[in-house]
Amino acid sequence: MLRIRGLSKQYPGVLALDRVDFEVAAGEVHALVGENGAGKSTLVKILGGAVEPDSGDVALAGRRLPLGSPVAARRAGVAIIYQEFSLAPELSAAENIFLGREQTRFGLLCGRTMRDAARAVLERLGCNADPAARVESLSVGVRQQVEIARALAFDARLLVFDEPSATLTDQELSRLFETIRQLRAAGLAIIYISHRLEEIFALADRVTVLRDGRHMATAPVREVDRAQLIRWMVGRDLAEEFPPRAGAGGDVALEVRGLAARPYFHEATFDVRRGEIVGLAGLVGAGRTSLGLALGGGIRPTEGTAMLDDRPMDFGGPWDALDAGVGYLTEDRKGRGILEFLSVAENITISNLPAYRLFGLLAEGRRRAAAQESCSRFRVKTPTIDRPIRTLSGGNQQKALLARLMLRPLKLLILDEPTRGIDVGAKAEVYRLMNALAAGGLAVLMISSELPELLGMCDRIVVMREGRTVGELPRGAATQERIMDLATGGSAA
């Protein structure tokens, strides 16, 4: 039904898909797995028309799929059910199902006709929800049924489920599985993406593994086991060079006990010592970024305690965190990190401006000197410090943001995906800087989805799953397989 040949997509600094071949038969549930960043979502976006590939062919039922246009993809019979639904909450279920192809008579909507047709489709899915009900009044499971019904109403031939289970209850999940089996029996081709490997064994016929944008393996599900899948997912060569860690651990600097910031994460307990780099591993959505933000004053914890040098971290905002010596480097460099209209110098000094005040006015000379010195210390490569920061490469922007934080006297540095989207050379520099900072007595907490990086850089790795810290692996005992096992709920579940 679906045939993909040689699909490639290059993003700046990252090869998201590298000549991927992939096929799904009619009447098949085909699971697609891989680590964060393996290329799954890029593949889905290409199928849905949101992203245009650099090269490669996609054919659906023998006809080339028009690429780069969501409307054309939908018309050709591709429907994607995202984790975050694309329904209009204020409209009724029926209106959502027929959104974009409303049935009209004399220019007016035929509410009755559409409601009846919607009810018929929903009943086919075994869902007896009222088609006139507003979507926001429906449960998550029912909303998903509405989303599927919309795909059926559009005569979809290929259904893609992108992490559909993350927000469902067990009961809703088994209902979803039932629906998917029914759709398979009706001859649809189905791609099912999930981090939960047990779901794949329960549901899928075949499984394809992507790793670093490449097609690793495709196999019938009954011929592989969990251990094999994980090996395929993580068994890559260590591409990056990690500088040797001196190994350290002074007194406990950060002590987190039962910390929660509902609804983002529910229970976090761990320590970070002075001079130590502790990794925070877990799948996307496990609550790692929220935990980092909570420690850095970005969101307020609702329960539990966090102590820094035996003083409670009770922050009204990031300003209090910085005053107390806690810096948080965001994972979203472009959206929440750089101040794109301002210069490199301004970006570096913005968190430390009061230090350059003289009689109420900013002493520009001192401010610029500090920025200049930071640039050389953190190896920010820029023609001049007056360049707008958005003209710099991602790696240099990242080093500038690190420099911004380190102008403040910090005790704890939280790095959220510090090497995301930056090139190999800049990565190595960030690693060296991290080591140097830790050697200077700083406690470092590194959130990362790249397992080799965690293994190469961290003295200990704390693993989170579904809003909880579920385990801790010391440097010697940590392997990619064990981290993935904890993160996906293998042995602990």
Next chain:
Amino acid sequence: MNARRPNVLRILARYGIVVALLIELIVFSWASEPFLTLENQANVMRQIFEIAIIAAGMTFVILTAGIDLSVGSLVAAAGVSCAAVVAIDFGTLPLRIAAGCMTGVAVAAAGGLVNGLVITVMRLPPFVATLAMMTIARGVVLHATESRTISGLPEGFAALSEGATPIAIMLVVFIGSWLVLMRTVFGRHVYAVGGNAEAARLCGIRVSRVLLKVYAISGALAGLAGVLGAARLNSGYPRAGELAELDAIAAVVVGGASLAGGRGSIWGTLVGALVIGELNNGLSLLHVEHFSKKIVVGVVLVLAAFLDRFRAEGKS
């Protein structure tokens, strides 16, 4: 990336507003003899200084990606309360005038502070918050004065608006605003918040405090304009400042500030106010009727915003 864009357009986008002002001056001085006389140019200044001062405050607000629709009403609130104080017979005349001016500015600054509180504490969009203040302040003024002008003020009060005084005050306001925006911690925070409020927050900037100050400054400068306006009329006029908010926003936008925040300069705003002022003055000298003038000003606004779009794209 932007090398393909014609050079002329880029230069125009960069210095477009100054170029536009020069072209305007050349065309009008060619078409109308009295246009470029010192006397007429002093006239232009006296016509624009109130709007220019309001626009200086509006620049702060727009830099944070906000908007302040209440300034026109705060002009009236300041003018009327100033006149009311000056009208009371106490102390020496300079003392009365000083007390009046301070009262006027304080009343308007308080109004601006309330705007800021509604925006930061109640988390209403600036448009809604200041729209509400616009009608509330106007209502209070009309109610308190029973919509009558406060007149019969001592002669000395009017001196504030005579000769070069208002122009000097205007320049002081702009130089002060420039210093604050470019050379103080607060000013740099204004730019940071306007460029990306969430990033600014993570930088440790107390975004709410910055916004509070910005709206208070906008109110205070509207109050200063209101006090000077009351001196010009030598009375407190409860309908003063009507539609002044729109003229001020126009000056800021023509001056190149982005309504999306983070980009713009105080000198741009001054030039923007001049462009509109010279245009109005020149067209009057050419006996263009009032309604057509409005059309021309509107077209200029669209062109200025269009140029700004080019600049914004060149930067991304």
